[in-house]
Amino acid sequence: MKLYVVGIGPGSFENMTVRAVNALKECDVIAGYTVYCDLVRPHFPDKDYISTPMMGEEKRVKMALDKCQEGKNVCLICSGDAGVYGLAGLAVSMAEDLGSKGHMADDGECEEKIQVEIIPGVTAAISGAALLGAPLIHDFCFISLSDRLTPWELIEKRLRLAAEADMTIVLYNPESKSRAGYLRKACDILLEACDGSRVCGVAGEIGREGEYCHVMSLNDLRDYTADMFTTVFIGSSGTRQVGDKMVTPRGYESEK
Amino acid sequence: MKLYVVGIGPGSFENMTVRAVNALKECDVIAGYTVYCDLVRPHFPDKDYISTPMMGEEKRVKMALDKCQEGKNVCLICSGDAGVYGLAGLAVSMAEDLGSKGHMADDGECEEKIQVEIIPGVTAAISGAALLGAPLIHDFCFISLSDRLTPWELIEKRLRLAAEADMTIVLYNPESKSRAGYLRKACDILLEACDGSRVCGVAGEIGREGEYCHVMSLNDLRDYTADMFTTVFIGSSGTRQVGDKMVTPRGYESEK
Numbered sequence: 086m087k088l089y090v091v092g093i094g095p096g097s098f099e100n101m102t103v104r105a106v107n108a109l110k111e112c113d114v115i116a117g118y119t120v121y122c123d124l125v126r127p128h129f130p131d132k133d134y135i136s137t138p139m140m141g142e143e144k145r146v147k148m149a150l151d152k153c154q155e156g157k158n159v160c161l162i163c164s165g166d167a168g169v170y171g172l173a174g175l176a177v178s179m180a181e182d183l184g185s186k187g188h189m190a191d192d193g194e195c196e197e198k199i200q201v202e203i204i205p206g207v208t209a210a211i212s213g214a215a216l217l218g219a220p221l222i223h224d225f226c227f228i229s230l231s232d233r234l235t236p237w238e239l240i241e242k243r244l245r246l247a248a249e250a251d252m253t254i255v256l257y258n259p260e261s262k263s264r265a266g267y268l269r270k271a272c273d274i275l276l277e278a279c280d281g282s283r284v285c286g287v288a289g290e291i292g293r294e295g296e297y298c299h300v301m302s303l304n305d306l307r308d309y310t311a312d313m314f315t316t317v318f319i320g321s322s323g324t325r326q327v328g329d330k331m332v333t334p335r336g337y338e339s340e341k
Numbered sequence: 342m343k344l345y346v347v348g349i350g351p352g353s354f355e356n357m358t359v360r361a362v363n364a365l366k367e368c369d370v371i372a373g374y375t376v377y378c379d380l381v382r383p384h385f386p387d388k389d390y391i392s393t394p395m396m397g398e399e400k401r402v403k404m405a406l407d408k409c410q411e412g413k414n415v416c417l418i419c420s421g422d423a424g425v426y427g428l429a430g431l432a433v434s435m436a437e438d439l440g441s442k443g444h445m446a447d448d449g450e451c452e453e454k455i456q457v458e459i460i461p462g463v464t465a466a467i468s469g470a471a472l473l474g475a476p477l478i479h480d481f482c483f484i485s486l487s488d489r490l491t492p493w494e495l496i497e498k499r500l501r502l503a504a505e506a507d508m509t510i511v512l513y514n515p516e517s518k519s520r521a522g523y524l525r526k527a528c529d530i531l532l533e534a535c536d537g538s539r540v541c542g543v544a545g546e547i548g549r550e551g552e553y554c555h556v557m558s559l560n561d562l563r564d565y566t567a568d569m570f571t572t573v574f575i576g577s578s579g580t581r582q583v584g585d586k587m588v589t590p591r592g593y594e595s596e597k
Contacts, residue, residue: 092467094358098359099358099359099360099363100358100359100360100461101358101359102350102355102356102357102358102359102463103354103355103356103357103358103359103362104353104355104356106359107355142593143593143594143595166463166467166471167471167475168467168470168471168475168476168477168478169467169470169477169478170478170479170591171478173470173471173474173475173478174474174475174478174588174589174590174591174596175591175593175595175596176475177474177475177583177584177586177588178583178588178590178595178596179595181583181584181586182595184584203470203471203472203474203475204471205356205463205467205468205470205471206463206467207358207422207461207462207463207467208467211348211422211424211425211461211462211463211464211467212461214424214425214429214459214461215422215423215424215429215459215460215461216459218429218430218433218459219423219424219429219430219432219433219459220424221424221425221483222424222425222426222427222429222430223426223485223491224482224483224484224485224499225482225483226480226481226482226483226503226506226508227477227480227481227482228480229479229480234591234592234593235479235592239507242506243480243506243507243508246502246503246505246506247482247502247506249502250482250498250499250502250503251495251499252482252499327433327434327437328433328437328440330433330437332430332433332434333430334430334434335426335430335431335490336490336491337398337399337431337490338399339399339431339434339435339438340430340431340434
């Protein structure tokens, strides 16, 4: 029995890896957030599904592990990559906890430890960057604006240091209904160190209906309304607009 | 005529996306660094290949664009993702330059602009993290230790600021024959701010023969000999060793 923690990429079948497709084909049960279960169901209609709503991350992993203990092969799916703000960490830790408790089966035999295999996928920074051009060609960082599990002071500190390091910054979870105005707050912090003309971009609904991407200035980004599914890119000082694309140079002769 | 810039992932066919496989199936010509052409050739044996050695990045993109201008559909392949220290930026910029020159064909007609489509792939940080456990579950950054195109002072500055921001750090291009000792130099800088017991990891040859990953302390990483194909992970202060894995917590109750 094995728990596969599978990154399904941005949403379309085409952006899944061959390995993810094979794991989903061969498993007994697919567990995940309702929206992502609905995305994969048409391609794997004959599987058992365990759909859980947002926020129920620990419960979702627990349900997946329970199914493994019943002897099923389970794919726990995450959008993008399961290891980037995803469930891979909880899955490894909770499986290890179960294992170290020497879980006993009904017949008194010590059960085999659940093996966890993480199948990497294309995270939103990577798929969004491909749509926008090439903003991540040089050093960059990922910062989530969600303060549900992280103090806002730490997020703010990281934004300031990332701007000082002059790396391209990718923002995950820029806003949500309960966190309206967070993207503006982040832009205001970045504007202390960066010029308002700094090249930025947004991308969303990647590989799905309604896919969008826009290149804009940091000033314009400040007035942009994002949601949980928008990925935001703030270029480094070297990032340029090339046609309608956003490109960070690597330092080649032809880029000078 | 179209130039597809394709991230082939860490190396195995299974870790390519369905979209990358389809593009490689349907194109006329595959262009890339010799090592990566050799990786895909067995799966797409009937294609024309343009293999160029390392360092010839601008020439490689130029050759791919030339083939497009001959009316061929070309896949320019990169390992991992083409947008992360890859050729996506050069491809977008050089195609734009060609277009803005209003390139004339032999018959005097103005040629159509070459369309560039970037097909995202699984970069080494993502595939390496999946092997090591879940080091990238919270904020993190990518820093390349190659000073071929970037001044070492900037690399050093970014390392210091990333340590201060307490993000997980992924190092690309940690060492090469001509840059022996660079990983040790980087570790010495990080050790000014981080404890020697900080949880770190390395991964390499991912999805290929000889695949490896090891979790170790920052002190041990300082004495590790990496190469161009090793990806290095330095955990944040919260990163823990869980069994033989490396996990950065997200902040869930069960992680406290």
